Amino acid sequence: MKRLGDKMMKLFLILLLACSSLLAKEKIFVVERESSSLAVIEDDVQTSKIPNMRNMNHGVVKFYENDGYVISRDGYVIKFDPKSEKILAEYKTSKSAIGFEINKHYVAVANYDDKSVDILDRDLNPIKKILTNSRNVGIKIYNNYLIFSQMDNDTISVYKDLSNNKRKPVFTLYKEFKNVGELPFDAMIQNEKYIAGFFTSQHFGVVDLEKMSYQKVDIFLDENRQRVLKVPHFGFWSLSTKEVFVPAVGDNKVLVYDNNFKFIKNIQTQGLPVFTSLSPKKDFLAVTFSGKDFPTIQIIDTASLEIIKEFTFDGKVLHVRWSKEKNALYVSVNDTNKVVVINTQNWEIKNEIHNINKPSGLFIYEEN
Numbered sequence: 001m002k003r004l005g006d007k008m009m010k011l012f013l014i015l016l017l018a019c020s021s022l023l024a025k026e027k028i029f030v031v032e033r034e035s036s037s038l039a040v041i042e043d044d045v046q047t048s049k050i051p052n053m054r055n056m057n058h059g060v061v062k063f064y065e066n067d068g069y070v071i072s073r074d075g076y077v078i079k080f081d082p083k084s085e086k087i088l089a090e091y092k093t094s095k096s097a098i099g100f101e102i103n104k105h106y107v108a109v110a111n112y113d114d115k116s117v118d119i120l121d122r123d124l125n126p127i128k129k130i131l132t133n134s135r136n137v138g139i140k141i142y143n144n145y146l147i148f149s150q151m152d153n154d155t156i157s158v159y160k161d162l163s164n165n166k167r168k169p170v171f172t173l174y175k176e177f178k179n180v181g182e183l184p185f186d187a188m189i190q191n192e193k194y195i196a197g198f199f200t201s202q203h204f205g206v207v208d209l210e211k212m213s214y215q216k217v218d219i220f221l222d223e224n225r226q227r228v229l230k231v232p233h234f235g236f237w238s239l240s241t242k243e244v245f246v247p248a249v250g251d252n253k254v255l256v257y258d259n260n261f262k263f264i265k266n267i268q269t270q271g272l273p274v275f276t277s278l279s280p281k282k283d284f285l286a287v288t289f290s291g292k293d294f295p296t297i298q299i300i301d302t303a304s305l306e307i308i309k310e311f312t313f314d315g316k317v318l319h320v321r322w323s324k325e326k327n328a329l330y331v332s333v334n335d336t337n338k339v340v341v342i343n344t345q346n347w348e349i350k351n352e353i354h355n356i357n358k359p360s361g362l363f364i365y366e367e368n
Helices: 002-023
Strands: 025-032 037-042 045-050 060-064 067-071 076-081 086-092 097-102 107-111 116-120 126-131 136-142 145-150 155-161 171-178 184-190 193-198 204-208 213-217 243-247 253-258 263-268 273-278 284-289 296-301 306-312 317-322 328-333 338-343 348-353 359-367
Touching: 025 060, 060 097, 060 359, 067 097, 076 097, 097 136, 107 136, 107 145, 116 136, 116 145, 136 193, 145 184, 155 204, 243 273, 253 273, 273 317, 284 317, 296 317, 328 359, 338 359
Parallel strands: 136 184, 317 359
Antiparallel strands: 025 037, 025 359, 037 045, 060 067, 067 076, 076 086, 097 107, 107 116, 116 126, 136 145, 145 155, 155 171, 184 193, 193 204, 204 213, 243 253, 253 263, 273 284, 284 296, 296 306, 317 328, 328 338, 338 348
């Protein structure tokens, strides 16, 4: 009897998981740079648009739980409902905002223009403005710490939330690392490591957020230990479980390191790579390019570290995004106002979604 009960319970759990997978549905929000809008794609069809999204040149969308947030080039943070597609709130933090992070209880915004970091609640009501006398970049959250880099002061700041994860955070300066490198410009979080990049220093800065210590890490272009002279924003890197993939930007290469930044291999590419995007299973890497190769993407097999497929479109490719629920790669083709869908099983073009005005960033919300 117990065996039968266990079997029934297993069957119930399998059915529950299958039903939840069927109910989960992706919505793709596409930044339309010229029309201050987000285009909405469902089931590979453009279904609607959300207007009045301010200056969407380099607009970024993030989701937290069932809320959507947009940061605009002209310093607005906009909260919207990704299900109803309605704007719920907006708040202008500055004339120019560069990045933001979302926590259960707050939104943190790094500003360029008024040289501050804003802490807002989830409904975008202001809580605190941290004045830094610097353009601020590389904003990240780790546990109850808020970390960002001060571009003009060559400083990495760590603020601690003393509220014990209550609704209203209470931030105070916890530690600052000075003279970290010249002109920090971006950062990423890798486990407990905050990794900062610099415009003019030939190293990366690494803050261990458990030990609260700082070290400089030299990154080289190849086995001959040639220095990397130009690196892109870390959002253009890809982190797998074992490797770090870095588009070289100034050279026709994707650089491959292990997680301790030990050099593994250079992958020779067609052009100057700008963006690398790792598939959900981390088995393929899509690479986009600048200059004459703007219309091209190449696909790299992460097991063999070889290029297996190449696509060239009729306009500049500004972004790519892998689907998590189906075998598809979405490609934003800016000049010809469309998003192309590539079948990632046979590597053939499956569909073209037209009438999307100057598309750039592609952002996926998993609707439940």
